[in-house]
Amino acid sequence: MVFGWGKKKQVDTSIEEIPQNKEISLADVPKIIDDLTNLRKSQTLSEINNLRNKTVPLIEELMKIGNVLEKDNLNMDDVDKHLAIIVVRGKKQVIDMIKKDVVSLPKISSFEDAEKLNSVLNLILKKVGDVLGRQTRVIHIFAKKYASQLKENLAVMNSNHSEINDLLKNYDSTKSLSQETLDIIKQIKNLTKLRKEQSQKIDDITKNTIKLNEKITSIQNSIDEIKSSDNYNQYQNLKNTLDTHANEKSKIKNQINTQFTKISRPLSRYEYASSLDKDQKSILSNLVSEPFDVMTNANRDSIITILENVRKGVSSGSISVKDTEKTFSQITETEESLDGYVHQVSEYHKKYQKIQNDLNSLMPKELISLENELAKNTSALDESQLKSETFQGEINEIDSKIPELVSEIEQKLRQFSNTRYTVLIS
Numbered sequence: 001m002v003f004g005w006g007k008k009k010q011v012d013t014s015i016e017e018i019p020q021n022k023e024i025s026l027a028d029v030p031k032i033i034d035d036l037t038n039l040r041k042s043q044t045l046s047e048i049n050n051l052r053n054k055t056v057p058l059i060e061e062l063m064k065i066g067n068v069l070e071k072d073n074l075n076m077d078d079v080d081k082h083l084a085i086i087v088v089r090g091k092k093q094v095i096d097m098i099k100k101d102v103v104s105l106p107k108i109s110s111f112e113d114a115e116k117l118n119s120v121l122n123l124i125l126k127k128v129g130d131v132l133g134r135q136t137r138v139i140h141i142f143a144k145k146y147a148s149q150l151k152e153n154l155a156v157m158n159s160n161h162s163e164i165n166d167l168l169k170n171y172d173s174t175k176s177l178s179q180e181t182l183d184i185i186k187q188i189k190n191l192t193k194l195r196k197e198q199s200q201k202i203d204d205i206t207k208n209t210i211k212l213n214e215k216i217t218s219i220q221n222s223i224d225e226i227k228s229s230d231n232y233n234q235y236q237n238l239k240n241t242l243d244t245h246a247n248e249k250s251k252i253k254n255q256i257n258t259q260f261t262k263i264s265r266p267l268s269r270y271e272y273a274s275s276l277d278k279d280q281k282s283i284l285s286n287l288v289s290e291p292f293d294v295m296t297n298a299n300r301d302s303i304i305t306i307l308e309n310v311r312k313g314v315s316s317g318s319i320s321v322k323d324t325e326k327t328f329s330q331i332t333e334t335e336e337s338l339d340g341y342v343h344q345v346s347e348y349h350k351k352y353q354k355i356q357n358d359l360n361s362l363m364p365k366e367l368i369s370l371e372n373e374l375a376k377n378t379s380a381l382d383e384s385q386l387k388s389e390t391f392q393g394e395i396n397e398i399d400s401k402i403p404e405l406v407s408e409i410e411q412k413l414r415q416f417s418n419t420r421y422t423v424l425i426s
Contacts, residue, residue, distance in 0.1 A: 023422045029185055029409060036416040037178050041111070044171045049108040051160045051167075052117055056105055058153045058160075062128070065146055065153075066098030090135040101127035111171070118168055121161045128154060174416070181412045184405050188425075191405075195398045198391040205388045212381045219374045226367050235362040242355045245348075252344050253292045259337055260291045262330040263310065269319045270310045280306065295338075295345040303338060307331050 024032065069091065102124055106116050132150065226232055260267070271284050283302050286294040294303065311331050313319035321327045406423050413421045 020419045021422065022419050023424055025424050026185065026188065026406070026409075029413070029423060030182060032413070032421070033178050033181055033416065037174060040171060040174045040416075044167050045108060045111065045114060048114045048117065048164050048167055051164050052105055052108055055121065055157055055160045058157050059102060059105060059124070061149075061153055062098060062102045065149060066095050066102070069098075069146060070095045093131055094135055097127055097131040111168075114164070114168060118161070118164050121157070121164065125154070125158055125161055177412055177415055181409055184409055184412075188402055188405050191398045191402055195395055198395050198398075202388050202391050202395075205384045205391075209381065209384055209388075212377055212384065216374065216377050216381065219370055219377065223367065223370050223374065226364050226370070229364075231362055232364055232367070235359065235364065238355055238359050238362060242352070242359065245352055245355060249292075249348055249352075252341075252348060255344075256291050256295060256341050259334055259341075260287060263307075263327065263334060264288060266310050266314055266319050266321055266327055266331075267306075270306070270313055276306075291341075292345065295341045297342055297346065300338065300342055304335060307335055 103120065105120060106113055108114055108117060132154075267284070267288050271281075271288055276284060280302050283294050283299055284306050287303065287306065310319065311328060314321055314324055314327050314331075402425065406425060409423050410421055413419075413423075
Protein backbone atom coordinates (compact mmCIF):
# COMPACT_ATOMS: atom_id res chain seq x y z
CA MET A 1 0.00 0.00 0.00
CA VAL A 2 1.41 3.40 -1.00
CA PHE A 3 1.21 6.38 1.34
CA GLY A 4 -1.30 8.51 -0.60
CA TRP A 5 -0.94 12.05 -1.81
CA GLY A 6 -2.74 14.15 -4.38
CA LYS A 7 -1.66 16.74 -6.90
CA LYS A 8 -3.11 20.20 -6.71
CA LYS A 9 -4.77 21.49 -9.85
CA GLN A 10 -3.00 24.45 -11.37
CA VAL A 11 -4.97 27.23 -12.97
CA ASP A 12 -3.90 27.96 -16.53
CA THR A 13 -3.28 31.69 -16.60
CA SER A 14 -1.40 31.72 -19.92
CA ILE A 15 -2.56 34.13 -22.58
CA GLU A 16 -2.99 32.73 -26.07
CA GLU A 17 -0.46 34.31 -28.38
CA ILE A 18 -1.30 35.25 -31.93
CA PRO A 19 1.14 33.46 -34.28
CA GLN A 20 3.44 35.71 -36.26
CA ASN A 21 4.33 34.99 -39.87
CA LYS A 22 7.92 35.23 -41.03
CA GLU A 23 9.73 34.33 -44.23
CA ILE A 24 13.20 32.83 -43.94
CA SER A 25 15.66 31.14 -46.26
CA LEU A 26 16.64 27.50 -45.90
CA ALA A 27 20.14 28.64 -44.91
CA ASP A 28 18.66 30.50 -41.91
CA VAL A 29 16.98 27.42 -40.47
CA PRO A 30 20.01 25.83 -38.68
CA LYS A 31 20.73 29.05 -36.75
CA ILE A 32 17.07 29.50 -35.86
CA ILE A 33 16.93 25.92 -34.61
CA ASP A 34 20.12 26.40 -32.64
CA ASP A 35 18.84 29.63 -31.08
CA LEU A 36 15.46 28.14 -30.23
CA THR A 37 17.05 24.98 -28.82
CA ASN A 38 19.41 26.99 -26.64
CA LEU A 39 16.52 29.16 -25.49
CA ARG A 40 14.47 26.05 -24.67
CA LYS A 41 17.48 24.61 -22.84
CA SER A 42 17.97 27.76 -20.80
CA GLN A 43 14.27 27.98 -19.97
CA THR A 44 14.14 24.30 -19.04
CA LEU A 45 17.15 24.54 -16.73
CA SER A 46 15.72 27.67 -15.14
CA GLU A 47 12.34 26.04 -14.51
CA ILE A 48 13.94 22.88 -13.15
CA ASN A 49 16.15 24.96 -10.87
CA ASN A 50 13.09 26.80 -9.57
CA LEU A 51 11.36 23.49 -8.90
CA ARG A 52 14.48 22.22 -7.19
CA ASN A 53 14.59 25.28 -4.96
CA LYS A 54 10.92 24.80 -4.09
CA THR A 55 11.59 21.17 -3.23
CA VAL A 56 14.66 21.74 -1.02
CA PRO A 57 12.61 23.13 1.94
CA LEU A 58 10.31 20.13 1.69
CA ILE A 59 13.31 17.80 1.90
CA GLU A 60 14.57 19.70 4.92
CA GLU A 61 11.10 19.50 6.44
CA LEU A 62 11.13 15.72 5.98
CA MET A 63 14.45 15.54 7.79
CA LYS A 64 13.07 17.66 10.65
CA ILE A 65 10.00 15.44 10.89
CA GLY A 66 12.33 12.47 11.18
CA ASN A 67 14.28 14.12 14.00
CA VAL A 68 11.13 15.10 15.88
CA LEU A 69 9.53 11.70 15.34
CA GLU A 70 12.63 9.99 16.70
CA LYS A 71 12.25 11.82 20.03
CA ASP A 72 8.48 11.33 20.23
CA ASN A 73 7.43 8.17 22.17
CA LEU A 74 3.93 8.47 20.62
CA ASN A 75 2.35 7.87 24.07
CA MET A 76 3.12 4.18 23.99
CA ASP A 77 2.74 3.89 27.82
CA ASP A 78 -1.00 3.36 27.54
CA VAL A 79 -0.81 1.02 24.53
CA ASP A 80 -0.88 -2.76 24.59
CA LYS A 81 2.62 -4.13 24.91
CA HIS A 82 2.46 -6.22 21.74
CA LEU A 83 0.95 -3.39 19.73
CA ALA A 84 3.54 -1.00 21.13
CA ILE A 85 6.30 -3.23 19.77
CA ILE A 86 4.76 -3.05 16.27
CA VAL A 87 4.38 0.74 16.47
CA VAL A 88 7.95 1.25 17.69
CA ARG A 89 9.27 -1.02 14.96
CA GLY A 90 7.30 0.90 12.31
CA LYS A 91 8.44 4.22 13.72
CA LYS A 92 12.05 3.04 13.57
CA GLN A 93 11.68 2.01 9.91
CA VAL A 94 10.34 5.46 9.03
CA ILE A 95 13.13 7.24 10.94
CA ASP A 96 15.87 4.99 9.47
CA MET A 97 14.51 5.54 5.97
CA ILE A 98 14.47 9.33 6.41
CA LYS A 99 18.00 9.36 7.77
CA LYS A 100 19.33 7.11 5.04
CA ASP A 101 17.33 7.95 1.92
CA VAL A 102 16.14 11.54 2.32
CA VAL A 103 19.23 13.37 1.07
CA SER A 104 20.01 16.88 -0.06
CA LEU A 105 19.23 17.68 -3.70
CA PRO A 106 22.14 18.43 -6.08
CA LYS A 107 22.58 21.96 -7.39
CA ILE A 108 21.70 22.63 -11.03
CA SER A 109 24.18 24.08 -13.52
CA SER A 110 23.82 21.68 -16.46
CA PHE A 111 21.46 19.15 -17.95
CA GLU A 112 23.51 16.37 -16.42
CA ASP A 113 22.78 17.95 -13.03
CA ALA A 114 19.09 18.19 -13.92
CA GLU A 115 18.95 14.52 -14.86
CA LYS A 116 20.76 13.62 -11.65
CA LEU A 117 18.27 15.73 -9.67
CA ASN A 118 15.39 13.92 -11.35
CA SER A 119 16.93 10.56 -10.48
CA VAL A 120 17.68 11.51 -6.85
CA LEU A 121 14.21 12.94 -6.27
CA ASN A 122 12.59 9.92 -7.87
CA LEU A 123 14.55 7.60 -5.57
CA ILE A 124 13.63 9.65 -2.47
CA LEU A 125 9.94 9.57 -3.35
CA LYS A 126 10.05 5.86 -4.06
CA LYS A 127 11.78 5.01 -0.78
CA VAL A 128 9.58 7.32 1.28
CA GLY A 129 6.44 6.14 -0.47
CA ASP A 130 7.29 2.47 0.02
CA VAL A 131 8.07 2.77 3.74
CA LEU A 132 5.17 5.09 4.56
CA GLY A 133 2.91 2.83 2.55
CA ARG A 134 3.89 -0.15 4.68
CA GLN A 135 3.54 1.89 7.90
CA THR A 136 0.47 3.89 6.90
CA ARG A 137 -1.65 2.58 9.80
CA VAL A 138 1.05 3.33 12.34
CA ILE A 139 1.40 6.89 11.03
CA HIS A 140 -2.31 7.62 10.68
CA ILE A 141 -3.32 6.09 14.03
CA PHE A 142 -0.39 6.73 16.37
CA ALA A 143 1.31 9.70 14.65
CA LYS A 144 -1.61 11.70 13.32
CA LYS A 145 0.10 15.02 13.84
CA TYR A 146 2.81 13.95 11.35
CA ALA A 147 0.52 12.28 8.81
CA SER A 148 -1.07 15.38 7.30
CA GLN A 149 2.25 17.20 7.14
CA LEU A 150 3.94 14.23 5.45
CA LYS A 151 1.07 13.85 3.03
CA GLU A 152 1.10 17.52 2.06
CA ASN A 153 4.89 17.65 1.68
CA LEU A 154 5.03 14.50 -0.39
CA ALA A 155 2.18 15.66 -2.63
CA VAL A 156 4.07 18.84 -3.50
CA MET A 157 7.35 16.94 -3.92
CA ASN A 158 5.68 14.47 -6.23
CA SER A 159 4.12 17.28 -8.25
CA ASN A 160 7.50 19.01 -8.55
CA HIS A 161 9.17 15.78 -9.58
CA SER A 162 6.50 15.16 -12.20
CA GLU A 163 7.07 18.64 -13.64
CA ILE A 164 10.84 18.13 -13.67
CA ASN A 165 10.41 14.82 -15.45
CA ASP A 166 8.09 16.39 -18.02
CA LEU A 167 10.50 19.26 -18.61
CA LEU A 168 13.36 16.83 -19.26
CA LYS A 169 11.21 14.77 -21.63
CA ASN A 170 10.11 17.90 -23.46
CA TYR A 171 13.69 19.00 -23.91
CA ASP A 172 14.65 15.54 -25.20
CA SER A 173 11.82 15.89 -27.70
CA THR A 174 13.19 19.30 -28.65
CA LYS A 175 16.64 17.83 -29.29
CA SER A 176 15.14 15.03 -31.38
CA LEU A 177 13.05 17.54 -33.30
CA SER A 178 16.13 19.65 -33.88
CA GLN A 179 18.12 16.71 -35.22
CA GLU A 180 15.25 15.58 -37.44
CA THR A 181 15.01 19.07 -38.93
CA LEU A 182 18.75 19.24 -39.55
CA ASP A 183 18.60 15.81 -41.20
CA ILE A 184 15.88 17.06 -43.55
CA ILE A 185 18.00 20.11 -44.41
CA LYS A 186 20.90 17.80 -45.20
CA GLN A 187 18.60 15.70 -47.38
CA ILE A 188 17.49 18.82 -49.26
CA LYS A 189 21.10 19.87 -49.79
CA ASN A 190 21.98 16.43 -51.12
CA LEU A 191 18.97 16.46 -53.45
CA THR A 192 19.83 19.97 -54.63
CA LYS A 193 23.39 18.89 -55.34
CA LEU A 194 22.17 15.81 -57.18
CA ARG A 195 19.75 17.93 -59.21
CA LYS A 196 22.57 20.23 -60.24
CA GLU A 197 24.70 17.27 -61.27
CA GLN A 198 21.88 15.70 -63.29
CA SER A 199 21.10 19.04 -64.94
CA GLN A 200 24.75 19.38 -65.93
CA LYS A 201 24.66 15.87 -67.38
CA ILE A 202 21.59 16.78 -69.44
CA ASP A 203 23.37 19.92 -70.70
CA ASP A 204 26.40 17.84 -71.67
CA ILE A 205 24.18 15.29 -73.39
CA THR A 206 22.35 18.07 -75.26
CA LYS A 207 25.65 19.45 -76.55
CA ASN A 208 26.81 15.97 -77.49
CA THR A 209 23.46 15.28 -79.20
CA ILE A 210 23.93 18.32 -81.41
CA LYS A 211 27.35 17.05 -82.44
CA LEU A 212 26.02 13.54 -83.04
CA ASN A 213 23.17 14.84 -85.20
CA GLU A 214 25.61 16.91 -87.23
CA LYS A 215 27.87 13.90 -87.64
CA ILE A 216 24.97 11.63 -88.59
CA THR A 217 23.77 14.16 -91.17
CA SER A 218 27.27 14.40 -92.64
CA ILE A 219 27.64 10.61 -92.81
CA GLN A 220 24.18 10.21 -94.33
CA ASN A 221 25.01 12.83 -96.98
CA SER A 222 28.18 10.94 -97.86
CA ILE A 223 26.23 7.68 -98.10
CA ASP A 224 23.58 9.31 -100.28
CA GLU A 225 26.28 10.72 -102.52
CA ILE A 226 27.85 7.29 -102.97
CA LYS A 227 24.50 5.63 -103.64
CA SER A 228 23.64 8.19 -106.29
CA SER A 229 26.83 7.46 -108.27
CA ASP A 230 26.93 5.44 -111.52
CA ASN A 231 29.42 3.08 -109.96
CA TYR A 232 26.99 2.22 -107.16
CA ASN A 233 24.14 1.72 -109.65
CA GLN A 234 26.29 -0.78 -111.54
CA TYR A 235 27.10 -2.46 -108.25
CA GLN A 236 23.42 -2.76 -107.38
CA ASN A 237 22.55 -4.12 -110.82
CA LEU A 238 25.24 -6.75 -110.52
CA LYS A 239 24.03 -7.62 -107.05
CA ASN A 240 20.53 -8.13 -108.43
CA THR A 241 22.02 -10.28 -111.17
CA LEU A 242 23.78 -12.37 -108.55
CA ASP A 243 20.50 -12.84 -106.70
CA THR A 244 18.88 -13.97 -109.96
CA HIS A 245 21.78 -16.32 -110.57
CA ALA A 246 21.07 -17.92 -107.21
CA ASN A 247 17.71 -18.99 -108.61
CA GLU A 248 19.55 -20.73 -111.45
CA LYS A 249 21.47 -22.72 -108.88
CA SER A 250 18.22 -23.90 -107.34
CA LYS A 251 16.98 -25.14 -110.71
CA ILE A 252 20.17 -27.10 -111.34
CA LYS A 253 20.11 -28.56 -107.84
CA ASN A 254 16.52 -29.66 -108.20
CA GLN A 255 17.27 -31.32 -111.54
CA ILE A 256 20.27 -33.22 -110.13
CA ASN A 257 18.46 -34.13 -106.91
CA THR A 258 15.53 -35.50 -108.89
CA GLN A 259 17.81 -37.80 -110.85
CA PHE A 260 19.83 -39.07 -107.90
CA THR A 261 16.68 -39.58 -105.83
CA LYS A 262 15.78 -42.35 -108.28
CA ILE A 263 18.78 -44.37 -107.11
CA SER A 264 18.90 -43.11 -103.53
CA ARG A 265 17.96 -46.50 -102.03
CA PRO A 266 20.79 -48.53 -103.61
CA LEU A 267 23.21 -45.64 -103.06
CA SER A 268 22.34 -45.51 -99.37
CA ARG A 269 22.74 -49.26 -98.96
CA TYR A 270 26.04 -49.16 -100.79
CA GLU A 271 27.19 -46.32 -98.52
CA TYR A 272 26.42 -48.48 -95.51
CA ALA A 273 28.15 -51.62 -96.79
CA SER A 274 31.07 -50.28 -98.86
CA SER A 275 34.70 -50.00 -97.86
CA LEU A 276 35.84 -46.98 -99.87
CA ASP A 277 38.75 -44.67 -99.23
CA LYS A 278 38.16 -41.40 -97.42
CA ASP A 279 37.69 -39.23 -100.54
CA GLN A 280 35.33 -41.65 -102.25
CA LYS A 281 33.35 -42.11 -99.04
CA SER A 282 32.91 -38.33 -98.88
CA ILE A 283 31.75 -38.23 -102.50
CA LEU A 284 29.32 -41.09 -101.90
CA SER A 285 27.91 -39.36 -98.82
CA ASN A 286 27.29 -36.19 -100.86
CA LEU A 287 25.68 -38.15 -103.68
CA VAL A 288 23.15 -39.34 -101.14
CA SER A 289 22.57 -36.01 -99.40
CA GLU A 290 23.67 -33.14 -101.71
CA PRO A 291 24.87 -34.37 -105.14
CA PHE A 292 25.17 -30.80 -106.52
CA ASP A 293 28.22 -30.22 -104.30
CA VAL A 294 30.29 -33.00 -105.92
CA MET A 295 29.41 -32.40 -109.58
CA THR A 296 32.94 -31.53 -110.75
CA ASN A 297 35.32 -32.84 -113.41
CA ALA A 298 37.69 -33.93 -110.66
CA ASN A 299 35.01 -36.16 -109.12
CA ARG A 300 33.54 -37.52 -112.38
CA ASP A 301 35.55 -40.76 -112.51
CA SER A 302 34.95 -41.49 -108.83
CA ILE A 303 31.21 -40.97 -109.30
CA ILE A 304 31.20 -43.37 -112.29
CA THR A 305 33.13 -45.91 -110.21
CA ILE A 306 30.63 -45.61 -107.36
CA LEU A 307 27.67 -45.99 -109.72
CA GLU A 308 29.20 -49.07 -111.37
CA ASN A 309 29.91 -50.59 -107.96
CA VAL A 310 26.29 -50.02 -107.06
CA ARG A 311 25.28 -51.73 -110.31
CA LYS A 312 27.50 -54.72 -109.43
CA GLY A 313 26.04 -54.85 -105.94
CA VAL A 314 22.52 -54.92 -107.32
CA SER A 315 23.52 -57.55 -109.87
CA SER A 316 25.14 -59.78 -107.23
CA GLY A 317 22.25 -59.36 -104.84
CA SER A 318 24.36 -57.74 -102.10
CA ILE A 319 22.24 -54.62 -102.61
CA SER A 320 18.59 -55.54 -102.69
CA VAL A 321 16.09 -53.52 -104.75
CA LYS A 322 12.48 -54.13 -105.76
CA ASP A 323 13.06 -53.90 -109.51
CA THR A 324 16.56 -54.79 -110.69
CA GLU A 325 16.07 -53.85 -114.33
CA LYS A 326 14.54 -50.53 -113.46
CA THR A 327 17.45 -49.78 -111.11
CA PHE A 328 19.97 -50.68 -113.85
CA SER A 329 18.13 -48.36 -116.22
CA GLN A 330 18.17 -45.49 -113.69
CA ILE A 331 21.89 -45.97 -112.99
CA THR A 332 22.61 -45.89 -116.72
CA GLU A 333 20.43 -42.82 -117.09
CA THR A 334 22.33 -41.12 -114.26
CA GLU A 335 25.72 -41.97 -115.77
CA GLU A 336 24.64 -40.63 -119.15
CA SER A 337 23.41 -37.39 -117.54
CA LEU A 338 26.54 -36.96 -115.45
CA ASP A 339 28.57 -34.98 -118.01
CA GLY A 340 25.67 -32.60 -118.51
CA TYR A 341 25.36 -32.04 -114.76
CA VAL A 342 29.08 -31.45 -114.37
CA HIS A 343 28.98 -28.96 -117.23
CA GLN A 344 25.96 -27.11 -115.80
CA VAL A 345 27.51 -26.87 -112.36
CA SER A 346 30.84 -25.79 -113.78
CA GLU A 347 29.23 -23.08 -115.90
CA TYR A 348 27.21 -21.91 -112.92
CA HIS A 349 30.33 -21.54 -110.77
CA LYS A 350 32.22 -19.74 -113.54
CA LYS A 351 29.41 -17.28 -114.05
CA TYR A 352 28.92 -16.82 -110.32
CA GLN A 353 32.61 -16.17 -109.77
CA LYS A 354 32.73 -13.66 -112.62
CA ILE A 355 29.78 -11.72 -111.20
CA GLN A 356 31.31 -11.88 -107.73
CA ASN A 357 34.64 -10.59 -109.03
CA ASP A 358 32.88 -7.74 -110.80
CA LEU A 359 30.95 -6.99 -107.63
CA ASN A 360 34.13 -6.90 -105.58
CA SER A 361 35.72 -4.50 -108.04
CA LEU A 362 32.70 -2.20 -107.98
CA MET A 363 31.98 -2.49 -104.27
CA PRO A 364 32.25 0.97 -102.66
CA LYS A 365 34.63 0.17 -99.80
CA GLU A 366 33.97 3.50 -98.14
CA LEU A 367 30.23 2.77 -98.04
CA ILE A 368 30.66 -0.13 -95.63
CA SER A 369 32.76 2.01 -93.32
CA LEU A 370 30.26 4.87 -93.51
CA GLU A 371 27.29 2.60 -92.81
CA ASN A 372 29.08 1.13 -89.78
CA GLU A 373 29.87 4.63 -88.59
CA LEU A 374 26.25 5.68 -89.12
CA ALA A 375 24.97 2.73 -87.10
CA LYS A 376 27.44 3.46 -84.30
CA ASN A 377 26.52 7.14 -84.07
CA THR A 378 22.79 6.44 -84.32
CA SER A 379 23.10 3.97 -81.45
CA ALA A 380 25.05 6.54 -79.42
CA LEU A 381 22.34 9.13 -80.11
CA ASP A 382 19.58 6.77 -78.94
CA GLU A 383 21.56 5.93 -75.80
CA SER A 384 22.15 9.62 -75.05
CA GLN A 385 18.47 10.43 -75.41
CA LEU A 386 17.56 7.57 -73.08
CA LYS A 387 20.06 8.80 -70.48
CA SER A 388 18.71 12.33 -70.79
CA GLU A 389 15.16 11.11 -70.18
CA THR A 390 16.34 9.13 -67.14
CA PHE A 391 18.15 12.13 -65.67
CA GLN A 392 15.14 14.36 -66.34
CA GLY A 393 12.92 11.86 -64.55
CA GLU A 394 15.22 12.03 -61.51
CA ILE A 395 15.10 15.84 -61.61
CA ASN A 396 11.30 15.77 -61.73
CA GLU A 397 11.24 13.51 -58.68
CA ILE A 398 13.60 15.87 -56.83
CA ASP A 399 11.46 18.88 -57.79
CA SER A 400 8.46 17.11 -56.27
CA LYS A 401 10.32 15.90 -53.17
CA ILE A 402 12.00 19.14 -52.06
CA PRO A 403 8.74 21.10 -51.49
CA GLU A 404 7.47 18.20 -49.38
CA LEU A 405 10.64 18.30 -47.27
CA VAL A 406 10.40 22.09 -46.91
CA SER A 407 6.83 21.68 -45.70
CA GLU A 408 8.08 19.19 -43.09
CA ILE A 409 10.66 21.74 -41.90
CA GLU A 410 7.97 24.42 -41.57
CA GLN A 411 5.81 22.06 -39.52
CA LYS A 412 8.70 21.18 -37.23
CA LEU A 413 9.64 24.84 -36.76
CA ARG A 414 6.03 25.43 -35.74
CA GLN A 415 6.67 23.04 -32.83
CA PHE A 416 9.71 25.08 -31.81
CA SER A 417 8.14 28.49 -31.87
CA ASN A 418 4.84 30.30 -32.01
CA THR A 419 6.13 32.06 -35.12
CA ARG A 420 4.79 30.58 -38.35
CA TYR A 421 7.86 30.34 -40.59
CA THR A 422 7.73 30.15 -44.37
CA VAL A 423 10.95 28.64 -45.72
CA LEU A 424 12.06 30.02 -49.07
CA ILE A 425 14.34 28.12 -51.42
CA SER A 426 16.41 30.26 -53.72
